[in-house]
Every structure is written in structure tokens, then in C-alpha cells.
Amino acid sequence: MNRTKTSIQLEWEKFSHLFKREEVWAKTILLKEGEIAKKIYFIEKGCFRLSFNNDGKDITFQFFFEGEGISSAESFRYNQPSLYSIESLESSIVHSLTKTDYFKIIKNSPLIKQDIEEQTIQRLLYIEKLFLSRIKNSPEERYKELLEQYPKILQRVPQHYIASFLGITAISLSRIRNRR
Template sequence: MISRFSHFFKQQEVPAKTTLLQEGQISRTMFFIEKGCLRTWVNNDGKEITTQFFFEGDRVASIESFRTNRPSLYSIESLEPCILQTISQKDFRDIIENSPELRKELEEHLFKRLLHSQQLFYSYLKNNPQERYQELIKQYPHIVQRVPQHYIASYLGITSVSLSRIRNRR
């Protein structure tokens, strides 16, 4: 279905460690990951806290900012060299207004993001770091090969040393 709208997309190749959106900026682009890995993160008094990882087939934007024109609550950064398909906020709105199928797909995408956020929130309330790590590698088995350990530790809310201990217990 997206192929019908391919003329709206622009390919962008970015190296690893590229900031695609800085926390506090307004999100004007949505990224579809063709190849590579992105993460979202927040700055907490100079300490980066990873909030989510995205891989091939995922789409990423600070959707709240993208839809409301308010400053983004988080940054988006590439962890690997990436090939991305990008679409502007204006083009995306035009497509959504003229395509009920894509509007439904967006609703489904937003629901999945909400569900993921809720699962993560409750995991932090109920599970210890080892259980959170096990959930993460169950959901993304390839993550330990592709994502540096300090980002995984940040995502889990622990230090790299604690993550090493958890991984050595397995």
C-alpha cells in the first residue's frame, strides 16, 4: 500500500551516531527504517536514558510532536549506519487525509506504540532488571549483537556493570 505513495518519500542514508531529532525540537519528519537501528532517548541532567529501539521495518517519529507541533520529549539517533525512507509532516498529513487505509494503519501503529509503552511501564513496576533483560532479548533476540551494552543498560535502568553481571548469570 505504501508503494502507491512512494513519490512522497525520500531516501536518506545516515552514519551511526547521527541525531535525527533533538529533544525540544519539533518533529517534521517520519522515518521508515529500511536498514539499520535507531533509538529514542531523553536527557536527564546530562545522562542519556534510552527509551526504545527500532529496527528494519519500523517507523519512527516523535509522533506526539509530529502530530501536534509541540517540542519533542526525546531525541532520535542512529546506532548503526542506516538507510531510511523519510516523509515530511505535510506530505504525511495529505496522505492520511486522502487514504482511509493508511489512516487505519496509523491508528494500528499508534496502538502498538501505546501498548509497548504500557508494557515497558508495568515491567519497570513489576520486574527486576534481570527479568526486564530477559523480556528484551525475547522481544529482540538480535539486540545483543547490534546494540552497544551501555544503551541496553540505560534502557533497562541499570549500569553497564549490572548488565554484565546479569548476562554472566545466564
């Protein structure tokens, strides 16, 4: 099968020398809550979660998979302490980019700047939907949405992280799964 690369893929390749390929083990913390994000990561292979500590309780609030970028945007952009941690849930491969190189790319490529702006808007829309879902939907409806978005999540993410993401206990998640 002959696949032609898109113009945006070709544009990104011009800057491939700025990326550092990193292999990370499962349970590796890329960024700790309270630290300043120095890198942005693009996931080639693997699964990651964003989490924070709430009065001693570990709360998972987002998952990331292959083809997605991950960082603490506010921390990375504005040098503020990250509000959350980034952790690998399985052995993974990421391509990291320093802040200096990130801004070098943005400055030198209007096409990539436009691509990143579009990705940022898509991420914002996702977060809006997630926020609304947390307010209006039952845990069972949120579970169904999660399975639709990430059909293989049950094979890749431990149940207690999925339960935390849904805002329920692992026992409640088990009940929901048994009803399906």
C-alpha cells in the first residue's frame, strides 16, 4: 500500500532532529505535580495518565495514547508549577521536545503553528465535553463514553485508574462492568 505523507507530516519531519526519542518503563513519572514542565512529549507507543493528589487521594483525570502530545500546558508555557503529574502506565516510547526547540519550531513554521493551534482547540473541546459529562452523566454513561473513545482501554489501564477517572470506586466500576 503506497501512503503519501501529508504536508504537515513532511513539515514536522524537517524538525525531527530536535526531538529526543525516549523509552520509558511502566510507572515512570515524566512530570511530578508541583514541578515546572521543561518538555513536551509526543507518544509513539504507550499509555499515560494525568493525576493529582487530593487530600492524600490519587485522582486520575485524563488518559493519553499513541499519536497524542502530552505536557502540563500551563506549566510548560508559563513556567508555573504543574497542577498534576504525568505517569506512564505501560512501557512506552515518547519523543520529547524542549521548550526552546518547541518555540523555535513555532517561530519557523506557520504550518506547524496552525497545526498546534488546531490540536489545542480539539483538546479544549474534548475537555469541555469531559467537564459536561462529569456534571450531567451517570458513572455508567461516562464509562460507556470512555469505552467508545478508547475501546481497548480495559486491556491497557488498571481498573482502579479507570474508576478514579470516572469518579467512582473500583467496586462500583466492577458492578457497572458486570451489568453490561
